[in-house]
Amino acid sequence: MLALLQILLLLFLRIPVLWISVPLLLACKCVVSQQEVESFIGRCLTTVGAKPHHASSLAEVLVTADCRGHYSHGLNRMDMYLKDIQTGVCAVEGEPVVEKESAATALVDGKNLLGPVVGNFCMNMAIRKAKEVGIGWVVAHGSNHFGIAGYYSMQALKENMIGMSFTNTSPLVVPTRGKERTLGTNPLSVAAPAEHGDSFVLDTATSTVAIGKVELNERRGDPIPDSWGCDPQGHLTTDPKSVLTGGGLVPIGGSEATGGYKGYGLGMMVEVFCGILAGAQYSKYVRTWKVTDRVANLGQCFVAINPENFAPGFNERMSDLLSIQRDQDPADPGSPVLAPGDPERINMKKCEEMGGIPYHISVIKYINDYAKKIGVSQLLPCDKIVSI
DSSP states (O other): OHHHHHHHHHHHTTSSOOOSOHHHHHTEEEEEOHHHHHHHHHHHHHHTTOOHHHHHHHHHHHHHHHHTTOGGGTGGGHHHHHHHHHTTSSOOSSOOEEEEEOSSEEEEEOTTOOHHHHHHHHHHHHHHHHHHHSEEEEEEEEEOOOSOTHHHHGGGGGGTOEEEEEEOOSSOBOOTTOOSOOBOOOOEEEEEEOGGGOEEEEEEOSBSSOHHHHHHHHHHTOOOOTTSEEOTTSOEESOHHHHHTTOEEOBTTOSTTTTHHHHHHHHHHHHIIIIIHHTOOOGGGSOOTTOOSSOOOEEEEEEEEOGGGSSSOHHHHHHHHHHHHHTSOOSSTTSOOOOTTHHHHHHHHHHHHHTSEEEEHHHHHHHHHHHHHTTOOSOOOOOOEEEO
C-alpha cells in the first residue's frame, strides 16, 4: 500500500492537477535531508543573484527553523526572500558595516542585506565582545527579515554564554485599548547554557499568535479563538477575515482584562532595543507586511553575556532550575512539564530518527514550482514518503 502511495505522490508532484484526495495529501509528508534542503535553498538564492556565502547563511537559518518545528519560518518562506532580491528591495552586494563601536557595544549598518547576513555579523561581534569584556550589545539598522530569533541567541550557547536577540517587524499588532496596528509581532529570544549540553531557549513573538495562523483559519473558513485578534474597532473577534481586513493581532495575554497590556509592553520593549536604539524604522513606519514597495530598514538587537564575569556555578544552577520544572508531577500524566526549548529538541530528535525533515507534499510542490519559474532545475526530491 505504501509503495503504491509513493508512486501516486511522485506523480502528483510532477503534474499540476490535484487528482489525489485532500485528506490523503494532508496525511502524508515527504522526508528530505537537511543537506538537500540547504543545498536547494542555496541554489535558488544564487540563481536570483545572492552571493554564495549569503545564500548559505539564509539556508541554514531556514533549515534550522524547520528542524525545530517552526515551519512558518523555514522553507515555506523561501519565496519571500527570493522576491525581495528579485524586486531589488533587498541588496545582494556588500557586507554589513560597523558605524560606531566601544568595548562592549556597536552600531551596525546592515546595508539592506539579507537578515541572516546581518544577524550573523552582529551576533558574532557580540560574542567576541563578551569574551573580551563580559558583555556584547550590538544593534543594527538597515536589515531585513532574519528568520527565527532563536537561531542567533543559540549561537552564544556554543561559547557557553547567554544569548539574546530581538527584531522589530511590520506593524500587525494593535496595542491594548487601540484600533490601529502600530507594533510588529516583535519576537524576542533568550538562550542560556546548562550542564551537559542542556539549555534554556525561549523564542517567542510578543503577539498572541502569528498572522499566518489567522490566514490559515480564514482559508479553511474556521473561526479563531477570541484571544488572537481584533476587528477594525479594536474589539476581540473570532472572525479571521475581520482581523486581516482592517483589524489586527493582539498582544500576548489578549484583552486588557486578561493581561494583554503585558504583551503590549514587551512588544514596545523590543521596539526600544531595535528600531529606536538602532535608528531604524519603527512602529507604524515599518513597511506593511508583504508589501515590498520600499526597503524594510528593520532594527535588530543582539546580546551576548559571559556568565564567567558573574557568580560561579551558573551552568549547575541552570540545570537545577530546569530540573525543578521538568521533574514535577504534571497535571496530566500524559503531558510532562517542559522547559522552553524542549518542544524544539523533541522535534529535532524526530527529524534525526526519520533521516530528514518531514514536509507536507503541497509545500514541496509549491516550492519546486517556484524554483522552476526562476530557472532552477535540480529540485527537492520527494522519494521518501511517510504517513502521519
